[in-house]
Amino acid sequence: MQDNWDDVRLFLAVAREGGLSAAGKQLRLDPATLGRRMARLETSLGTGLFVKSPQGYALTVAGAELLSRAEEAETAMRVATSSLPVQRDSLTGQMRIGAPDGLANYILPQVCAALAVEHPELDIQIVALPRVFNLSRREADLAIGVSAPTAGRLTVQKITDYRLHLAASEAYLKGADEITEKGALRDHRIVGYIPDMIFDRELDYLADIGVGRVPLASNSVSVQLHLLRRGSGVGVVHDFAMPFAPELRFVLQNEIALTRSFYMIRHEDDRQNAKLAQFAQALADGVRKEVFRLEAGILT
Secondary structure, X not given: OOOOHHHHHHHHHHHHHOOHHHHHHHHOOOHHHHHHHHHHHHHHHXXXXXXXXXXXXXXXXXXXXXXXXXXXXXXXXXXXXXXXXXXXXXXXXXXXXXXXXXXXXXXHHHHHHHHHXXXXXXXXXXXXXXXXXXXXXXXXXXXXXXXXXXXOOEEEEXXXXXXXXXXEEHHHHHHOOXXXXXXXXXXXXXXXXXXXXXXXXXXXXXXXXXXXXXXXXXXXXXXXXXXXXXXXXXXXXXXXXXXXXOOEEEEOOOOOEEEEEEEEEEEHHHOOOHHHHHHHHHHHHHHHHHHHHHHOOOOO
């Protein structure tokens, strides 16, 4: 890493975008060339950084460790090359973030608390709503979504992938029939979203698993998690929420695994807003690191 920052910079793009094609578009680099550069980096480090599949590039344990260190180096380089007056003056005033409630409940409190300590003149507002935010109406300064918008005058930046699995409370599992394969789920009470209130296709987890009826449903991820903690059934849980729910255990962890992404969304008119850009980058960096930390099961 120390003698080839350029390869590490390319690695960051591949890790964040989850594949060569998307990263190549961002970097304006041919995917085949990018693939060779990643192979060269793996050879120089003597370890595999990615698990390649038709679905994309997933990080290995070594890759995740490199991502964390590379992001620290990237942040240090950004700070070193920025003018001090801009750094001092940029993060002040008010910033309002629109976010889905899973992110708002389990990730943003830690990230925003740290930002508030680092920038005491900054007022941060988190608006947690189970719907897409309208930035044209200025409902928020920026939004974080679970899919990349394809319409509207918006700029979109992928922040990170996150993982989800089925889970249930230990008490529920002890009192219910054993779940050894996906077909057995039909004999269990399912907790999930209210079907006609799913505001983004990426949230229709149960459809991907092949589950139809949802006896216990809510439009809130937090409510669903509390239902599961009370032993109400089986449902899809964000891996980053599991440290907050010690009663829960993964179900069919190797058979059923979902991956989704968070995207930073800003209005096109704010492209030249240096303060908002500074805040958006700090927020994205914090979200990325917090997802990684919590998915590793670390809760402090």
